[in-house]
Amino acid sequence: MAIALARETVPPALLDWIARLGPDLATLCGYQMGLCDADGAPAPPGAAPGPEGLAPQGTDPSGRSGGGKLVRPALALATAAAAGAEPKEALPAALAAELVHNFTLLHDDVMDGDRVRRHRPAAWVRFGTPLAILAGDGLLALAFEVLSSHPAPGGADVTGDLARALRQLCLGQGRDLLAASVPTATGSTPPGTPGAPGTEDTAAGAVPEISPEECLRTLEAKTGALLGFACRAGAAYAGAPPAAQEAFERFGSRLGLAFQLQDDVLGIWGRPGSTGKPALSDLRARKRSAPVVAALASGTAPGRRLAELYARPDPLGEDELALAAELVEAAGGRDWTLAEAERWREAAWESLRPLELSATGLAGLRDLTGRLTDRSS
């Protein structure tokens, strides 16, 4: 229900808001969000629902994906329902969360040098780095504008909540940048990366060891914070008291961590047809995703062989990439990540227990998260 409502109400509202950025940035943002193609031609409304009733991420060969999966908006709306309000009351929270999500995608793709997003060239590849950066900035402005122009009941400080979530996102991405990747000579090195031509070499060239615990903290900041905001703000617009807002925030944050762990598994073993990215893409970019971190920290022989592969200065060939995936698995990286995902999913539900929600409210949230869990975004 929350998904259907999100798919019906969020894309048109997003189009209205991004129009405030002027035609050029609006086209870029619409392309980023799957609402139009790179020339601004609109995606058909409600186009191509995926097998679970979710809009797929860019499976439409025309390059229009009907607005993505809207995970965060759906969570905001479902939270409002669980808190006892009409889900549509939380539309400002839904919009703000989706605007900020797309801001992170725009900027992260530039920073990480990721060239493909949702089966299509990333926005910075298609429109250039400067406009992609600027469009991300514009989406942030709109997110705060949405919240300010629709104050939450009871004086809830939703803009402050978003600002704190945004800072967490930055902290997480910062840890990721400094720890997650080794600059290589391949095309996946982002422009301006330390070590790339035109910039001086800095500390990021050295790759520090990171523990599985640090990795979890980073993922919680990078993904948990925004899902936590979506749920907290959904509850705030529903008029829930502060203690309930906090419980819903914890719920969203832990759920986001679970989603991201699962996403990290897909980043290595996911089929390109469903992830929208090339096979083994996280290994190709030599990312320190959760399974890789766990494997490197495993103290096993496969973990040590993986470390040797990751330390090689030259790009890995296809055979070596396949070997790396096998080593991650043999070192226990995949199992650890899936077990952690399960643990955090359970912890998420645990955080709602004190609220004694109605069976209907809980069922809506359970239904939604079940659908989202098949393929997190």
Next chain:
Amino acid sequence: MAIALARETVPPALLDWIARLGPDLATLCGYQMGLCDADGAPAPPGAAPGPEGLAPQGTDPSGRSGGGKLVRPALALATAAAAGAEPKEALPAALAAELVHNFTLLHDDVMDGDRVRRHRPAAWVRFGTPLAILAGDGLLALAFEVLSSHPAPGGADVTGDLARALRQLCLGQGRDLLAASVPTATGSTPPGTPGAPGTEDTAAGAVPEISPEECLRTLEAKTGALLGFACRAGAAYAGAPPAAQEAFERFGSRLGLAFQLQDDVLGIWGRPGSTGKPALSDLRARKRSAPVVAALASGTAPGRRLAELYARPDPLGEDELALAAELVEAAGGRDWTLAEAERWREAAWESLRPLELSATGLAGLRDLTGRLTDRSS
């Protein structure tokens, strides 16, 4: 007085806030703001005031500049005083404006490919593009956090005001990006610029004609919006009624336009020792700054010769740069820009007339703007 208060209170508060971004981003932000060097060594407090009692922009050869001129914080504090409050009441407005100002500098330098800022390598040159983008994002988060954690009296929506100003900044920078520069083969082309290696060529490669009026609108959005916010929020924290907030916003916006016009003159004819940039830097980057736009639109023979120079695909040599500056002047570009700066300065004061401010309040603002006008930032 507002300058002294800003220099005393703003840098320590900024250091406290940026510490929330973690040590790496805090060092980058501190470097950007002139509060520390690239290794994080702090600038001496109150170091090296400039000839007008303002901290100069990076004249300290150690690379530490004591925190910049703090134009926006000083304006916010002086506005609060003019509105009848203690200036320090407006400290949240002062901090938010300065944080957002440095966000724009960080991102604009990446987008514009400007390699020098305040006599030092721009942050993206020193720390790499990804961290510079991320630090800008983090400063935005902090700006909204400052405002949210110190609500303005009377329920004034200062976060909404900041969000709208931020959107204006993006609109202005967008117009600038699409109109202001020609991609060249020199090192000043930003990474990821359309036409640069690694990105596809897009519409930004074609340079549209822009009228002097469009140029003024762009400058008002790029510089006026944030000074307008600083003054509006300064008045809001002083408890001024909405009509007064609007009048102060108009004042700041017009004053900002005047400052920027003067800055555009300095971007061609300013001494490197005082601008912190190489001589003729705006011509070197082939920017469409106000004097250039006016010259190109002048219909004069020098204007046409300038257009030919600007259309050349190869970088301009030193002799040609000097010639370009002469052509801009001969076509009336310098005179027009200085006259417009004067016109908007007068219009700024005009917008305060309905408020019937006290002589003391006005005197403080007049004193401040007089000091700032010698060299806008």
